Amino acid sequence: MKDKPKKKKRSVMYAAxxxxxxxxxxxxxxxxxxxxxxxxxxxFGKAIEFLQEDLRKQTHLFDSKVSMFKQEDINKDDFLNFxxxxxxxxxxxxxxxxxxxxxxxxxxxxxxFKLSAETxxxxxxxxxxxxxxxxxxxxxRSDSFYYQSLQYEQAALLEFNLVQRQSNP
Numbered sequence: 001m002k003d004k005p006k007k008k009k010r011s012v013m014y015a016a017x018x019x020x021x022x023x024x025x026x027x028x029x030x031x032x033x034x035x036x037x038x039x040x041x042x043x044f045g046k047a048i049e050f051l052q053e054d055l056r057k058q059t060h061l062f063d064s065k066v067s068m069f070k071q072e073d074i075n076k077d078d079f080l081n082f083x084x085x086x087x088x089x090x091x092x093x094x095x096x097x098x099x100x101x102x103x104x105x106x107x108x109x110x111x112x113f114k115l116s117a118e119t120x121x122x123x124x125x126x127x128x129x130x131x132x133x134x135x136x137x138x139x140x141r142s143d144s145f146y147y148q149s150l151q152y153e154q155a156a157l158l159e160f161n162l163v164q165r166q167s168n169p
Contacts, residue, residue: 112156119149
């Protein structure tokens with residue numbers, strides 16, 4: 001009969017140890033998960049930063065070539081050769097949006113950023129058409145798409161910043 005209290009004490013001790021191990025294990029898991037989420041968030045932030053910077057550089061280069069053409073510093077053929085390369089680069093940049101590991105909360109802003117880039121690309125295509133054909137309506141369409149692209153980008157930035165503030169109070 002003396003064995004029963006010892007067994008009871010042992011089983012209570014084992015249960016307490018098991019609960020303690022579970023609590024420690026869960027704590028380590030949550031801290032690890034939190035750190036992993038923070039690292040994924042930082043990686044996403046860097047990826048979108050690089051993507052937006054590459055887009056900015058490419059559109060600036062295109063705008064620079066358009067200005068050079070208007071000032072007759074480059075001829076039509078040189079511009080059109082550049083425009084073909086520009087189209088390839090823009091397609092690559094736009095595809096990168098689909099390869100981002102976007103956290104759910106940021107999906108709407110990323111869709112707007114991508115839409116902004118696609119609309120900018122359309123504006124560039126119309127400028128190229130205007131230079132190729134001389135059709136003034138293509139230049140007008142380009143201006144319209146460019147303005148729309150800026151609106152999408154502003155909306156994306158607003159959405160992105162709102163989510164970022166809510167995630168990091």
